[in-house]
Amino acid sequence: MSELPNGGWVAPNIYYLGYASVVQFGGLRIAGLSGIYKGNDYDKAHFECPPFTNYSLVSAYHVRSVEVFRLKQLKKPDFEEASAANKDDVERNQLGNPATMNLLYDLRPNRWFSAHLHVKFTAEFLALDKPLPRRQFLECLDVPMQDEAALELSYDPTWLAILKNTDHLTQLSDKKSYMPGRNAGSSERYDFRPTKQELDEVATLFNNDFRIPSNFCQTAPPEQKPFAKRRDPPSLYYRNPQSTVFCEKLGIKDLNFMMCQSIPPGSLGVPYCCEHDGVASSNNPDEINVGVMMISLVMMIL
Numbered sequence: 001m002s003e004l005p006n007g008g009w010v011a012p013n014i015y016y017l018g019y020a021s022v023v024q025f026g027g028l029r030i031a032g033l034s035g036i037y038k039g040n041d042y043d044k045a046h047f048e049c050p051p052f053t054n055y056s057l058v059s060a061y062h063v064r065s066v067e068v069f070r071l072k073q074l075k076k077p078d079f080e081e082a083s084a085a086n087k088d089d090v091e092r093n094q095l096g097n098p099a100t101m102n103l104l105y106d107l108r109p110n111r112w113f114s115a116h117l118h119v120k121f122t123a124e125f126l127a128l129d130k131p132l133p134r135r136q137f138l139e140c141l142d143v144p145m146q147d148e149a150a151l152e153l154s155y156d157p158t159w160l161a162i163l164k165n166t167d168h169l170t171q172l173s174d175k176k177s178y179m180p181g182r183n184a185g186s187s188e189r190y191d192f193r194p195t196k197q198e199l200d201e202v203a204t205l206f207n208n209d210f211r212i213p214s215n216f217c218q219t220a221p222p223e224q225k226p227f228a229k230r231r232d233p234p235s236l237y238y239r240n241p242q243s244t245v246f247c248e249k250l251g252i253k254d255l256n257f258m259m260c261q262s263i264p265p266g267s268l269g270v271p272y273c274c275e276h277d278g279v280a281s282s283n284n285p286d287e288i289n290v291g292v293m294m295i296s297l298v299m300m301i302l
């Protein structure tokens with residue numbers, strides 16, 4: 001999955017949302033954030049690539065502040081106005097009642113209503129357990145969709161513009177990364193919500209066609225031995241054509257390429273689909289089509 005930092009197909013009909021991403025499907029706008037929170041790594045840039053150490057093998061799935069910063073650029077104007085009116089509380093993460101937050105965690109009510117929060121919004125929250133035996137880690141939900149909406153994945157133009165606006169924040173480093181902020185003594189841009197001109201630029205780059213191509217490419221070779229083998233050499237890292245196409249089209253840094261440049265040659269492999277023509281989109285006539293599956297640890301319908 002680290003070959004697809006901006007998202008992509010990890011298998012036919014299974015779409016990974018990357019470290020963070022926003023896509024559209026059936027009239028829905030779906031945002032995702034992958035990973036778990038660990039304070040020691042949160043403010044670092046991404047740096048994990050083969051050969052992994054014991055530390056980087058774990059930190060690879062830790063959420064980073066740059067993804068959260070980018071997702072915050074989706075903030076709606078009405079909430080922005082409310083936040084500005086309560087700037088000090090927001091910056092200290094004290095907007096609302098911290099005591100009732102403890103109640104929320106302890107009681108886990110079916111519904112929660114708050115008043116006097118200076119802004120109105122409604123959200124449904126669902127937390128699932130780890131995917132382990134006899135644990136509640138899977139649930140099916142019915143989400144209303146537009147009747148005439150196309151049942152195909154497409155990029156979100158606003159998210160594409162945010163990626164382009166914040167491209168300078170993409171780094172390959174284990175050092176703490178800097179996130180722009182409101183500072184009275186600086187003229188530095190800190191609000192990267194796209195302007196109409198920036199949205200128009202993205203529309204031009206994509207010719208107003210934001211459909212996500214079905215360009216899955218199998219980069220790693222298929223497993224040849226029983227999975228239980230423990231003495232196999234470490235897995236190689238691959239240049240993923242999906243990342244290449246996406247980043248070149250949008251004109252942004254390619255973290256997959258940056259990682260390929262930084263790792264020893266012995267840890268870098270040749271993509272299987274480049275050595276074997278025709279494996280990129282093999283169709284099995286006996287395969288049951290269950291639609292499109294999306295993968296991310298945190299998902300939001302905006």
